[in-house]
Amino acid sequence: MLRPNFKYELKQLLRSNWLWLLCIILISLFSFATYNGLKKVEAREALIASAKAKTQENDTKMLKTLDSLEQGLEVHLKPWDLPSDPIVVGSDHPRVAAMPAADFTFLATGQSDLFAHYKKPKVYGGGIIEDFTEMTSPVQLLFGSFDLAFVIVFLLPLLIIAFSYNVLSAERESGTLRLLAAQPIGIRTWVLQKLLIRFFWLSVLVLVSLIGVLLVFKADPFTNISGLLGLLGLVLVYMLFWFALAFLVNLWVGSSAKNAVAMLGLWIGFVLLVPSMLNQLGTTIYPMPSRTLMINELRARQADATERQDEILDNYLRDHPEYAVNDTTETRNFWHGYMASQNLLRDEIKPVTDRYNAQLKKQQRWVNRFKWLSPAVTIQESLNKLAGTATSDYENYREQVLAFSEEWRAHFMPFLYNNQKFAKADYPDLPRFEYQKQDQSQMASIPMLLLISLVLFGLGFLASRNMKSGGILNQA
Template structure:
């Protein structure tokens, strides 16, 4: 009987067309992810080739004035994209993974990003996580909304009731065919993704696959719960599509609006203004006062004194430092607000399987907001290393020959892998799926 039911289901051209369409869309999404990762890696390769030429050219032009040289020289700090980032792009299309910084004020540099077509940002990227989160549930709804009502409306349910020892088992058999086909499609897409994106079989990739299987199981359980009420096909379709709209569109949008109102970030503007004013107003401020604030921050450099006659690089880089120091309060508040938003969104997403899965996918792929904030923090640490290395040489008025420039190759941040706690990742989706199966068992016995 199982084989006959499978052949009967696949006889429908609409079913075959739907399976082919989701496979094509999935393959396109993997191609888009591969293109995205390739562009990131190509930019990194260009920076690696460019940096030494950039340094050599500026050293040649400003060899005798290290202070002027360091005004121009930029150092690359890179956060390498993971193989999995092609499956879940997250916000990495907005947040840059490559920083080219000077030793001047940091806050004016570390939020710089690439120039991107705003229309592309508005539409977003069709990655595999989008196909899985939004399109797979629609396909499951299309396959299951008339699982029982079709039998009733065509008049075959009474015949089935007489011939089968268990009506519920018969429905589960029909459902298992649809589950099998969806899982086959999902397996094909992950196999293609592994090959195209050269993804290693590590824990993160295996977790993505496992969570995807759970997510599909959740939607099948939800659909089976609805059809067990023995309503018409039109009612089932309308109700399931309404649930899809609420879970995937309305609730996430409402949660985003709530977080934006609950945790506003006016510090984003005030931090920018503070760092600009902190630097530019120092042109008209007493030099001794500027230098004193600088030495309060770096007491180890106080030995260089208070040169206030004319222009000098000690005073100039002290001004640059004041831009960061004057905005430190707003910058810290901005960092805390964004982190708090992300933390609360993770807590709330535990009650929405689709949001939880999206955030976990981003985390596993290294494209989450938390990981970008960690990259910005690492950028600040690298910037501080550069300052502490070059400040003494600039203040001592040394030439470019005092520096071994070959050591300044592009530096890479840590791989960004967060300490994943298996239960924290799995339990919200697992409990939601288990709850739906339990509801299906209860309603199945009653009806």
Template structure:
């Protein structure tokens, strides 16, 4: 019976057209993902080349004072993209993956980013996660909304039911055939992704596959539930499309609006302004007061005392540091609110499988907000490391030629993601079980 149902389904032109459209969209999304990864890799290679040339040129023209030389030099930290980022671009097309900073004040540099075309950002990217979360459910709806109602409306259901001891098996068989075809389509797309994006066969690719299958299975259980109410085809289609709109468009938009209003982040501008004011006002302050605050922050440098010159690099970089210190409160407030947004998104998404799928895909692909926040923390650590390296050389007027400038290459950050399989699968399994049990009750009551 299963083979007969499969042959009948594959003879349908509508089924072939639907599969072809989604498959082509999936292949297109893979090439868009490859283009995104190639752009990221090109940017990283250019950054490495630029840093070498930049340091070489600056050192060539500023041999007299190391304090003046490091005033200009930018040191780069890159957020290495994972190959799976090609499947789920997330926020990587908005948040910069490269931070090039001097050892001067950090807060004025941390929020620098690339320029983007606002029209492109509005349209978004057709990546694989979009195809999975938005297009595959529509394909499932188109394949399953009339499985039972069409037979009843054509008057053939009674004939089919009389030839089977358990009519429910016919319905499950029809759903299983459609599930098999769609899961094979998904598997083919992921195998193509392995080739096109050079994906390694590791636990992260497995997680991506399991999340994708679980998400599609969740949508099949929704269809099964709607079919079990035994309404007409037009009613089933209206219910399923409305459910798709609620789960993929309306709820996510409402949740995003709630989170942004619940945790507003007005401190981004305030942080930069506070840092600049904190630095510039130090020009008119007593040097001793400035240096005392600096030595409170870095007690290991107290031995250098208070400079008696009208200008010294010790005093200058102390002012730069205090500019960051004055902006620290706003910096911490902004960072805390962004983490609250992230945790609220994760919590709410655990009750909404559509959001949960997108969130988990972004986490595994290292393309979500949490990855960017950790990268910013890594930038802070990197900046502090460079400061602590150069401060003693600057304060002691070390010779420029004594430094091995070739050793300052591009540093990299790569997040290690721990997969919590229970947290990843629980929303899908819970939702699917609820809908299956509900549909089972309906089928027993009506005895399909």
């Protein structure tokens, strides 16, 4: 029975205009989304490249100046701008700490519109708390971006619903169900076959148009085969999940319109309600401490540190006797006191800022624990990870930048406290930032979703056993 069924479905699909309409819709959605994603990636790469070029240019100038200074030549710079002062190098010649795009960043905007992709940690200047947010119109953040993840998570299920809501009910409504009942095949098996065939054809359509669009837009999907396989796997299990739901709904619910309403209800539940409720619960159970009250706390500490600057410097030097030994002149200027008090302030506020990171991590753990409640959340999270735009990616980047910023400041401290000049020979030793990606393989959610879909199919089989074919035939 599988073979005629397969043939019939194929013929019907090819003859119906729906298929062609679907093809056009899919290709245009994929194209628009891919175009947007690639454009964003392009802008990001260009920005990082230009920042790096600018740094390179400034460095060349700085080295020239240092060279002239070391040869005793005159330079046309104000005395407080001379790069022989380590604080000038540390503040005016920062390194670019960039987070380059990953192979599949165009897939999902994720948190990438919220955060900046490069920072320049400095010894002096810039707030005491590094601000990582990007200057984006909040309207844009509110509406979100039309990316491939949106097409896959939000729109693809709707195409599946339109494709599968009336498999059984259409036969009943056109009166051919009774003819079918005369065939040697169980109704459940028949519905299952029909849905699997549709799943097969829709999968072929989606995969071919997706890869086709990626190739046309030169997104080079084949440079990262495991990533591509991950993407295709995610799309397939997600589609399978919706077909499994369609199977249940076809067996349990009645007329075409009722099926459509039920499927739609499920879509709203999984795609809109469950995620927003999860988020709401997560933020209620692990609430973020108030940022406005945090400012109050920081200000109090800041005032205190400024007042005690001299005392702090004394303590600092007591803790770092090596500086007292290496420097015989022991001259102290503004920077010595300032840096010591800033270091102390940083140490003091670390527990305050750590609270936010800890709470965010707790929220993320909460999401990870319950993301299985909605495959839409699972897929969105996996796509974000694959794209390197997930919350955890930006957290990872933040941590690396903060560590680098620490390293950068620490690098200049011996210069400052030893009253040692920055020389040309010290240039190659400047710390450099290299972003370390975190693991992006998202294979774990694929078998999990597969399992969920299979359980749903099984459930359909088991539960509809007691409503015998007579029941299905006579349903309203």
